[in-house]
Amino acid sequence: MRHQKDRILSSQITAHIGQTITMCGWLHARRSLGSITFVVLRDGAGTVQCVVPGAVEVGVHSVIRVTGRVQAEPRSQQGVELHVASLEVLEAVSHTPPVNISKQELSSSAPLVLEHAATTLRHPRRRAVFACSAAAMQGFRRTLVEQGFTEVQTPKLVASATEGGANVFEVGYFGKKAYLAQSPQFYKQTMVGVFERVFEVGPVFRAEPHATARHLSEYVSLDVELGFIENHFCVMKVVRQVLAGIFAQIGATCSRELGLLGVTLPEVPEAIPHIHFREVRARFGGEGQDLTPQQERAVGAWANEEYGSPFVFVTGYPMGKRPFYTHPEQGAEQWSNSFDLLYNGLELITGGQRLHRYGAYLQALQSRGMSPEPFAGYLETFRYGMPPHGGFAIGLERLIKQLVGASNIRETTLFPRDMNRLTP
C-alpha cells in the first residue's frame, strides 16, 4: 500500500535503506535514553523504530511526521531503523491513555480493552487480527467468484422470525413489528432460482441470552448456496475450496501479521475427512441427537491422528436437530444430508442439502406444527421449480478465533455485541 507521493509506509521501508525519507503516523511508544529518544512510529501498515535526537515531549497517540535516514539495524523487528533528522508534531496528545498500548502484549483486562476499543484496536496485535479478517473475506469472495457465484445483499429487516421463534430481536417498524434476520437462509435459497450460485457476506443477529466465549448477538456470516447438486457432498467440495481460498489469501496478504501473532496457517487437505453421525456414535459412544463439545473434540483428535487433518466433516446429523428445510438422507430418513465442519474440534461451519420440492416443504412444516402462512414469499420459490440445492455458512469471527487461537470470540470482533455490551 502506497498512498502519498511524499510519504513512505512502514511496510515499504526496507526498500529504502540508505535513503532519506518522510513517514507519518502515530507515536506508538517512546523510551528516553538521555541524549536520544527511541520512538516507535505506527502507521496504517505497521510499525518502525526511530531514533530521535534529544527529548520528545509529546505522549503516546500523538500524530507525527518524521524525516530521516533509513539504516540497517539487525536488532530491530524490521531489520531497519529510521535516524530522524526532524520530527514534526501534527497533533499533540499529552494525557495518559486509558490502556497502555505501547507494550508487546496488551496487559489490561479484557473488559477494559473492549471498552476502549477506539484506542486498543490500534495495538499491532489487535490490528493484525482484523487484517486477517479482511483477507479472509477477500479470499472467500474471490474463490466463489472464480467458481461462478454471484454476490447478493438480502434484507436484515424481516416480517417474521425465520428459523423458528427463539432468539430473535424485535424492531419497531412504523407502528408495526419487524425482526432482525437470524440468517439470509431463505433469501439465498430464493436467489438460487435466479443465479444458481450465490453468496453473501453480512451481519446476522441472534438474541442469545447467554454470555459465553463463543456467542455474540451480532456477527458476520459468510453464506453460500448453490443449485443443481447431487447431494451434500457437492456442497462439501465447495466448503473445501472456500477454506483453501481463505487461508491462501491470508497467507498472501498477512504474512507479517501472522508472524506477529505467532500463527501458522493450517493446511487444507485435498479431501477433508468425513464421518457419519452414526459412525461417531459407534466409535465414540454417547447418545442424543447432537454432539457435546467433548465429543466434537474427540472427533477432531481422531481426524488429526488418522488423517493428519485439523478439519473433519461430521455428516448425517439426526433430522430432529436440523431446521425444517433440511433434506433427509435417501433411504434412511431419520438421518439428514447435512454436515458440520469441525476445525480443531470446534464446530465452524454448518451446511447441507435443502428440500427443494414444494410438497416436501408443506409436509416438513406440518410435521413440526408450523404454519406455512408466514413463509408464503419463501415457499413461492419451491412452488415454481427449484433444482436440488444446498449451502453453508461460516461465522467470520469464529473462523478467525480458531485460526489465531483466541480464547474468546470478542477478541476477533471489532466492536462486540452481547447481552451486556452495546458500546462502544
Add this chain to the structure above:
Amino acid sequence: MRHQKDRILSSQITAHIGQTITMCGWLHARRSLGSITFVVLRDGAGTVQCVVPGAVEVGVHSVIRVTGRVQAEPRSQQGVELHVASLEVLEAVSHTPPVNISKQELSSSAPLVLEHAATTLRHPRRRAVFACSAAAMQGFRRTLVEQGFTEVQTPKLVASATEGGANVFEVGYFGKKAYLAQSPQFYKQTMVGVFERVFEVGPVFRAEPHATARHLSEYVSLDVELGFIENHFCVMKVVRQVLAGIFAQIGATCSRELGLLGVTLPEVPEAIPHIHFREVRARFGGEGQDLTPQQERAVGAWANEEYGSPFVFVTGYPMGKRPFYTHPEQGAEQWSNSFDLLYNGLELITGGQRLHRYGAYLQALQSRGMSPEPFAGYLETFRYGMPPHGGFAIGLERLIKQLVGASNIRETTLFPRDMNRLTP
C-alpha cells in the same frame, strides 16, 4: 462460469457449435408450432433457445435437462440454437405463475412484481440488474484494496441514534433499547486510527416515514474513510477512482447484461468537474442551505454541457446543513469541506473532510445543543490523536438505479423495505 463437468452453461454455448451437449435449467418460455416446440431454457448465466421435437407438456418454471446439438442460428439472440434430442423433466410445474416472466418485458404492475420477487427476479432483465450490482461491489472493493484500503465490518446494533435522533429504528435488546445504525460513520472514522484507510459494504437503516421513489428503510451503503489527507479534494480523488473501478468491473463482467438492459456505461473523466455551492448560487440563483432537485438537475446539465461529464461535484455546502462532524472551510467557516457528487443531476455520493481535533468535536456538539455523553466511545478516537481525514458513502441501489435508468429504487433492490413493505 463452469460448474458441472457434464453440463454446459448458456454463457458457454457459442463455443460448442456443431457439438452435442447437455444443459440444465428452467423452462423459461415455450411456444408450440405443432410438430415442434420452441423452448427458452434459462440457467444461472442466461438463456438459450431450444428446438424440441413434439409437444412439451410441463409449464414455465419447470426444471429441465436437455441434450442436443448446438447449431448456428443468426435469428436467435445468441446466434445459436440447441436442437434437442432428449428433454428430461427434473421438476414439473403445471400451475400458472403469479406473474408472466416469459416475455421480453415484465408487463405486470410494480407492486405485483415486488410481491412475487421469488419468481419475478428470475426474469432476465431483473437478473441483469443484480448482476450489475454484484459487479459494482466487486469493482468498489478491488479498487480500494489496490489503493491500500482494509475492509471492516462494524456493528449495526448501536446504543444511541448516531447522527441525530430522527429516522432511527428502535430494537428491543435484552430488556433495554438499542437502535439500528444509520451509517457506519463513527466506526469507520475510529478505524482510520487503526488502518488509516478503510471501507465497508453493508446494510444501513433509515426509518424514512415517506414512500418516495428514492428512499428505502434499508439499503446497502458502500463506505470509505481515509486519513492523512489535506482536504476534501483528496477524498474526491478516491471517489473518482472508485467510480471508474466500479464501471470498469461492470463492463468487464456484465457486457451481456448491459446489452439486455440497453445500457451504455458512462465515462468517468480524468478530473470530475467541481463547483462551489457559492458559485451554484451565483450562477443558478435560489436560496437556503441546500439545493432543490431542480437546482441539482440544472448543475448536472451545466456540467454535461460545459465539460461533457455526467458527473459533477458540488463542494462547500453550508455548515448548517451538514452533520456535526463536518470540517469547515479554512478562513470561511460558514462553508464546509464537504461535497455531493451528482450523477445525471441526482445526488449519488455524499462526503467530505471531518473534524479531527477533540476540542473541535466538543465545540461542534455544544454549538448544536448536543450532549457529548452518548458519543463517549467515538470521542475517545479524537482525544487520542487523529490525523486530518475524510470519506464518503455511495448508496448501491441508487447507483444502479441511475446506471440502468430505473424510475424507482425498488427496481434495483432485491427485496425492498419501506414503510409499507416488509415482505417478501
